[in-house]
Amino acid sequence: MASQLVESHRAGAEVHKGNDICKKKTVELLEVLGLPKGLFPMDDIEEVGHNCESGFVWILQKKKKEHMFNKLNQTVSYDTKVTAFVEKGKMKKVTGVKVEEFSLIEVYVDESSADKVTIKTDTGLSDTHDAAVFALGE
Secondary structure, three states: OHHHHHHHHHOOOEEEEOHHHHHHHHHHHHHHHOOOOOOOOOOOEEEEEEEOOOOEEEEEEOOOEEEEEOOOOEEEEEEEEEEEEEEOOEEEEEEEEEEOOEEEEEEEEEOOEEEEEEEEEOOOOEEEEEHHHHOOOO
């Protein structure tokens, strides 16, 4: 499903290949969206794409990665394919990211409080954290 979704949004997308440029572009995109720059601490990224018209974003990495967000004491796992639809302050219909056993489906920053990030899972539960928890290098 994710592969077909990526292919359907590839035309007209800005696509980058190679770990270094992909990491840089991922951080830049998060910054432009007003989201914490450390949301995707992924390694060995092969490709990053962003279709500005549809808002679709994808990140392809060589292997799954688990990352411990120490300030949350929570491990987040990133599949080899992570996708989302993005807009200013929000990432929705996220695929390929799990918080413990739950799939992450949405991340957003409240306009009135940009220092708070809300994470929503497929169970319908949401949790709000300080944006500093997801700072680059955390």
